[in-house]
Amino acid sequence: MMDKPWNNRAWLFVVPVLIIVLFSSLVPMMTVVNYSVQDTMGQNNFFWNGVAWFQGLLDPTTDIGGRFASALVRNLIFSIVILCLELPLGIAVALCIPKQGWKVGATLVLIALPLLIPWTVVGTIWQIFARQDIGLLGAALNAIGIHYNDTQDPTSAWATIVIMDVWHWTGMIALLSYAGLKAIPDAFYQAARIDGASRWSVFRNIELPKLQKVLVIAVLLRFMESFMIYTEPSVVTGGGPGEATSFLSLDLVKIALGQVDLGNAAAMSIVYYLITLTICYVFFTIMTQLDQRKGV
Amino acid sequence: MSLELRNVSLKQGQDSIIDDVSLLFERGTMNVLLGPTLAGKTTLMRLMAGLDKPTSGDVLVDGVSVLQVPVRRRSVAMVYQQFVNYPSLTVYENIASPLRVAGLPKAEIEKRVADASRVLRLDPFLKRLPAQLSGGQQQRTAIARALVKHAELVLLDEPLANLDYKLREELREELPKLFAATGTILVYATTEPTEALLLGGTTATLWQGRVTQVGPTPSVYRSPANIDAARVFSDPPLNEFTTTLSGPRATLPRGGDIDAQSLLPNLPDGIYRIGFRVEDAKLGTVSGAPLAFPGQVAVTEISGSESFVHLDIGSGTWVSLVLGVHDWKPGAPAEIRIDPARIFVFDEGGRLVRAPEARIARTSALV
Numbered sequence: 001m002m003d004k005p006w007n008n009r010a011w012l013f014v015v016p017v018l019i020i021v022l023f024s025s026l027v028p029m030m031t032v033v034n035y036s037v038q039d040t041m042g043q044n045n046f047f048w049n050g051v052a053w054f055q056g057l058l059d060p061t062t063d064i065g066g067r068f069a070s071a072l073v074r075n076l077i078f079s080i081v082i083l084c085l086e087l088p089l090g091i092a093v094a095l096c097i098p099k100q101g102w103k104v105g106a107t108l109v110l111i112a113l114p115l116l117i118p119w120t121v122v123g124t125i126w127q128i129f130a131r132q133d134i135g136l137l138g139a140a141l142n143a144i145g146i147h148y149n150d151t152q153d154p155t156s157a158w159a160t161i162v163i164m165d166v167w168h169w170t171g172m173i174a175l176l177s178y179a180g181l182k183a184i185p186d187a188f189y190q191a192a193r194i195d196g197a198s199r200w201s202v203f204r205n206i207e208l209p210k211l212q213k214v215l216v217i218a219v220l221l222r223f224m225e226s227f228m229i230y231t232e233p234s235v236v237t238g239g240g241p242g243e244a245t246s247f248l249s250l251d252l253v254k255i256a257l258g259q260v261d262l263g264n265a266a267a268m269s270i271v272y273y274l275i276t277l278t279i280c281y282v283f284f285t286i287m288t289q290l291d292q293r294k295g296v
Numbered sequence: 297m298s299l300e301l302r303n304v305s306l307k308q309g310q311d312s313i314i315d316d317v318s319l320l321f322e323r324g325t326m327n328v329l330l331g332p333t334l335a336g337k338t339t340l341m342r343l344m345a346g347l348d349k350p351t352s353g354d355v356l357v358d359g360v361s362v363l364q365v366p367v368r369r370r371s372v373a374m375v376y377q378q379f380v381n382y383p384s385l386t387v388y389e390n391i392a393s394p395l396r397v398a399g400l401p402k403a404e405i406e407k408r409v410a411d412a413s414r415v416l417r418l419d420p421f422l423k424r425l426p427a428q429l430s431g432g433q434q435q436r437t438a439i440a441r442a443l444v445k446h447a448e449l450v451l452l453d454e455p456l457a458n459l460d461y462k463l464r465e466e467l468r469e470e471l472p473k474l475f476a477a478t479g480t481i482l483v484y485a486t487t488e489p490t491e492a493l494l495l496g497g498t499t500a501t502l503w504q505g506r507v508t509q510v511g512p513t514p515s516v517y518r519s520p521a522n523i524d525a526a527r528v529f530s531d532p533p534l535n536e537f538t539t540t541l542s543g544p545r546a547t548l549p550r551g552g553d554i555d556a557q558s559l560l561p562n563l564p565d566g567i568y569r570i571g572f573r574v575e576d577a578k579l580g581t582v583s584g585a586p587l588a589f590p591g592q593v594a595v596t597e598i599s600g601s602e603s604f605v606h607l608d609i610g611s612g613t614w615v616s617l618v619l620g621v622h623d624w625k626p627g628a629p630a631e632i633r634i635d636p637a638r639i640f641v642f643d644e645g646g647r648l649v650r651a652p653e654a655r656i657a658r659t660s661a662l663v
Contacts (some may be wrong), residue, residue, distance in 0.1 A: 196397045196398070
């Protein structure tokens with residue numbers, strides 16, 4: 001048996017944290033859980049509704065279930081597309097960052113610039129950028145004969161928010177990769193030169209394996225953020241045209257605040273949260289186990 | 297093959313990293329580059345390999361300048377202090393990698409990798425990735441990669457510095473034998489004088505980018521050409537003091553003077569720097585003898601069967617090596633006696649004037 005002195009004062013030190021956690025996560029979360037199992041007609045009258053909201057949500061044949069399923073698919077496609085673009089591009093940018101001199105600092109600041117802009121501002125910049133009448137991008141594309149209209153054409157709308165996200169976030173992957181590349185000792189490059197290894201072989205056999213850990217973190221961060229994307233599409237397309245860019249978070253806000261359908265919105269929040277959590281957990285577990293098997 | 301560095305210098309901005317180095321390496325020889333950290337050992341190796349170009353001077357192979365030959369077309373292999381292997385390739389593929397790049401036939405690659413992995417005892421690990429190996433096995437893999445290449449120049453840059461003691465002893469003994477069979481020029485950089493002595497061969501001592509002396513390792517140790525070479529080749533550091541010789545008297549660091557003939561017989565007047573190694577500093581209780589330097593014990597380091605006693609003699613700290621375990625308490629009074637037959641005498645410019653055993657080394661680097 002351990003004979004630890006029992007000191008009640010210890011609890012006192014933990015109390016502030018408990019209070020903050022209580023009001024920042026537990027109470028709001030329980031409120032959501034509360035809404036998700038009840039129905040209300042207003043006037044603070046609540047009726048027990050069991051799991052009916054969840055049943056409807058997870059059944060794609062119902063109206064709400066259909067909306068949820070298609071928004072989920074859009075979200076997944078969006079995350080996969082931006083990851084496929086941002087990862088290779090970010091690594092490529094990191095490889096091109098100058099090695100020394102004043103150019104290093106200048107390049108890093110330029111790359112980090114989009115990351116420092118508030119998200120609503122990013123949305124506004126691109127909303128104006130994409131306009132057909134005055135927007136640089138929209139007007140220029142239409143002027144050279146490419147049909148581009150992000151408020152009416154779903155393809156244009158998708159292209160706009162995908163390119164916007166790539167513009168906004170590739171810098172982060174580039175910075176993370178750059179940090180990873182800097183950590184590779186010069187001796188590895190020397191050894192490769194003495195071996196006569198090609199540039200591709202240096203990338204494939206030295207840089208990429210050494211970047212693996214950093215890239216796992218980058219993918220996790222980018223996946224989570226892109227899966228929860230709200231601000232920028234809400235400003236640029238507002239989820240339109242039609243439902244074309246209506247992602248889970250946008251739909252959730254429409255249901256909760258637009259239709260004040262609190263039961264459905266609460267159930268949706270919980271399922272949305274669990275999906276994000278599960279995907280991240282599975283991804284992280286697989287990547288760390290791969291690591292262990294390889295002993296990297 | 298022979299490799300020659302002729303008046304090689306490397307400057308970075310105003311700083312001279314390598315300063316007018318001339319060295320000649322012959323086929324099948326063991327060459328040690330001995331110098332402290334930042335003396336330029338690694339830089340010199342990079343110049344030999346062709347990874348860097350000197351700002352002036354020439355690098356010649358068999359008398360022909362190779363400055364314009366890119367590194368991949370030279371016959372060089374290198375092993376580093378860090379364990380450098382391709383992280384995503386198995387041990388087998390790692391060892392085979394230089395041969396694959398060279399485009400050797402499959403059977404030849406298999407044979408060479410099998411030979412190298414046998415001598416380096418890597419057979420059980422061929423299918424593993426480097427990160428699954430111990431440090432010693434990783435470094436043996438790196439050595440195997442250098443070995444299979446059958447390079448004419450093999451550069452070992454402090455290859456054992458990151459290994460534990462036992463492995464270091466083992467590999468230090470094996471390494472020269474492994475490469476001796478291939479008839480290569482072996483260049484071994486180290487910071488440790490003991491390691492240089494154990495490796496034998498020829499030693500070049502480096503100090504701040506300059507080669508201070510070249511010669512057979514034991515003779516460089518016995519008669520360093522100048523004070524820099526002596527400092528590089530002494531571990532623990534050389535005990536030193538300055539004395540001014542005028543007429544029959546020589547000054548002492550603690551003040552006062554003694555009969556010059558007892559310390560520096562038959563030398564002209566002038567300022568001299570005296571150095572002596574720890575094994576020639578005899579420790580004893582205070583006796584007041586003329587060549588005894590009293591002081592207080594600062595620290596005693598006991599390393600197994602020997603003790604290193606640091607004595608504060610007022611003008612600095614000297615170290616004495618005493619056989620056996622002696623527990624000299626800090627603060628205890630003691631003295632270090634020096635034997636005039638066992639001292640190095642350097643003139644004001646740092647050149648050796650007199651070495652123990654009455655031998656005076658021929659000065660400056662011989663090419």
